[in-house]
Amino acid sequence: MITSHVIAATDKDGLLIGAANKNTNKVFVAIIFIFIACGNAVGADDEHINHGADTGHAGHDMSGHSTERDELGRRLHGMKHTVTPEAVEELRANIRGWENITEAEVARSMQTMGSNYEWYISDDKLSGSTGVLILLHGFRDRGDKVFKDQVQPFAEIFPTALAMGMSMMMSQHIQLGIDDLTATGVERIVVVPIVSTRFNSMIRQWQYIFGLHDEPQYATVPRIVTDIDIDFVEPIGDDPLVAKILSDYAREISTDPANEVVIITAHGPSEDDDNARQLALMGNLARVVQQVGGYSAVETATLQDDAPAEVRAANVEHLRGLIESATAAGKQVIVVTNLIGAYTIQPKLRKDLDGLDYKFNAKGLVQHESFIEWIGEVVRAQLQR
Template sequence: MKQRLKVAALMGLGIYFLLFLAFFISHNVQGGPLKTGFLVVAADRGFLGNQEIDAVMDQFKRRRIASLALIGKDRQGIEDGYAAYIRRAVAELEQQGVSQFVVVPMFLSAGDALFQQYRDRIGQAIGHGNIQWAPPMAESYLTAQILLDRVEAVSTQPSGERLVVLGSGAVDEASERRIRNDLERLAREVTDRHEFREVGVHVYYEHGAPGHEEKNEAVDARIIRTAARRGRTLLVPFAIGVKFDQRMSMEGWMGRKFGQFDIALGKSLFPHPDVLTWLHQTANRYSRASREEVGVLIMPHGSTRPYNDGLERVVAPLRGRYRVEMAPGMGDPLILGQAVRKLEKEGVTRIIFIRMYALRDHMKARTDYMLGLAMDPPGDAHGKVPPRIRTSAVIERFGGYEESPLIAEILLERIMEISERPEDETVILLAHGTMDDEQNRRWIEVINDNIARIQKGLERPFRAIKAMTLREDWPDKRARALLRIREEIEQGNRNGGRVLVVSNRLYGSGPYQRLLEGLDFKMNGKGLVPHPNMTRWLEEGIGRIIQTMLPPASLEREAGETAGDESRRNHARVLKSEAPPGFRAGPRAADG
């Protein structure tokens, strides 16, 4: 008996040991809930400049475990490569239990010579633990918004103005080219909205770099030649420059250097509220989120109160499990912006944005651009580029409910609600349609896929089930489409036939009844909502993204990678998931 008790006790201890071991492993292996800290690396800008950085860091630290490592040149000869400042910043994080380090370069470009000079030293100072390198500021659409603000603050009539964007930090042709490329990409945010007489991008070399005096004098000469031409010249020094005091600052030096010329001088990158927004978004992308930090933003077309109430019945079951905001419309910047800000105020750091439109590409280009998920403005902007929504939230998205098999089940129900003799009936699934012929053809293909699903489950087949679109918003295309629809109805009524028209749109039947007046048919004009399957479609899409959104970003990168390698790796991940080729910031879920 005692022997059995001893065995049982040992087994119990063994089980507790295994449970402890499992707990230990789950909290210490890669991907487990390791404590993440953010090591922000910035250039020593002097007294006033560092005050500006400290002010941003103070706000950042209210929400994140973070420290600041200033780096710079050995101006006094005794700085020892700022080693003490780097060690102090790393120790500050270690004392708070950080074992997962995210290094955030508060530099405009990865081509900046100072950042490249210190990259290995920072990795060596951390020495152990997991290290990730976040992209520099030029990779974010938020930085492009700062440049846009700087230009618009000094511009009065772009068509008569010449714009010069000035960067710094080069030491050779390779770094100059890299910084210029980043600035040119950011400048497109401005030129997409404003047509200037001329736009130039120039880069200053660092003091002490080979040939820096000749290089910088050549830049000055180009700026002066630009100012000498007819028209107003705008000069925006878009860099995080030194700022010992107001006089000894980048803007101060620019003002004295070019003060005698007709040049409107803009402000540099710092300070600006979107620097903090960028920091928070970077932190959100590299942090583990709780379920409570995930919000859902749904954008249906929207219409009158009955339409919106019908949608609310579909969305209502989600409200008990998620923070949900509705933003009805066709990518309206005011409505979307209000919804995003409301979610952020509720503590949301991840937003699942749902385009509640029929096809996955409907409204995608426009809303991707507005939410900072695409670099290029939508092709149908026609000169009216929509404003960006500036947010620190990490956004994933999906859309295209008609491409789900769940919709075929709804359509079958709608058909059977009005069917009497399937073998004599021709069913027309009538959708809105698009202006673009290729998109309209694809919509027809999607409806035909649903027809194939419907027909597989039929015990009594219909005479025919047809996919059609009215293309109702474009008079010429609508007239031709309406003629074909009328012909199909007339054909379906021959030889004892009967025609059923089913509204294949989100809610109601729109103008169908009026436009088809005088024809013999039976219509089910309910539309697809409300229906439990539409709620299921929302739930499945949300669940799919949550699985990819909540775990932390991969920690497989090694400290020895160059910033360029990191950016290219981020770029490859983003391309797989339809995110912007210019603005890369960590892995994304596929948009489906």
């Protein structure tokens, strides 16, 4: 059975959980409690399948692609995308701005995005009743390894797999993650989508793959096949821990809050109705950041980075206008983002704002200890249901 749940990690005042946490070790105290309660253990069970060798899919040909593990334990890493005329037609119909894209242009776009792959990151002998599958766009090899290292302590408690990529034309990497976790003997899998908001096409494509959305958002791909109970949790959105992260990032470069304007900037979804909902969600974050930080004002803006060029250009002009107005009023501008990673569109954003007077903290949400704490909170919430 696959279910979807809204999880909100709030304290009794509805504000910032974990504000007293000062290091990553403390972040995992609650998770360790879950670990003990749920009986996850590392053992030498001879019947346990070794993730470094063969599993049910190891070496199996899925759509012509080998699923053998590389030297780091990744499967399908470096695999080229298979672009078919049928898939291109669906992408033209489903993606704003792709109405006239050619097959060659789709192939180039897929290549720039990198491969969709799976990475089982727990010890071969770790077992337990609950497994965790983390879905994420991916941050290229360097960023992926950084993220893997950040969640590694978590993977020492729960059998954990990462499924990297947007899943625009395939889902094998996600199925492999499900299969790897199933092979450990888990009875349920908590699926954690690493996106900043539920208002975008990528999470709806993932939900389609898990049978939680009726239509594909990109191309039609196989849906997950499993007998394991699946809990698909909500993304981090406007969780109080995001407000804490953004507050911390603004504070790092703040010198005089009463005379500073903070602008929270986001990648933004392509569709305008999604974008309006995203801005409303960011408004919730802005109110907390202003409450905590005492800034003159906290504004929000999205780029809609994947929308048609004229849409993105209008958003850039709006953002530049916010900075220019604040500067003209004698305020110092601080720009922070709710981007998941540190190596995404930050360089492009710097170029967009060239010539303006502002301070920029380019860190992504995953670089903050509270992001990993959030993963622990949503998994704990599922276990307590």
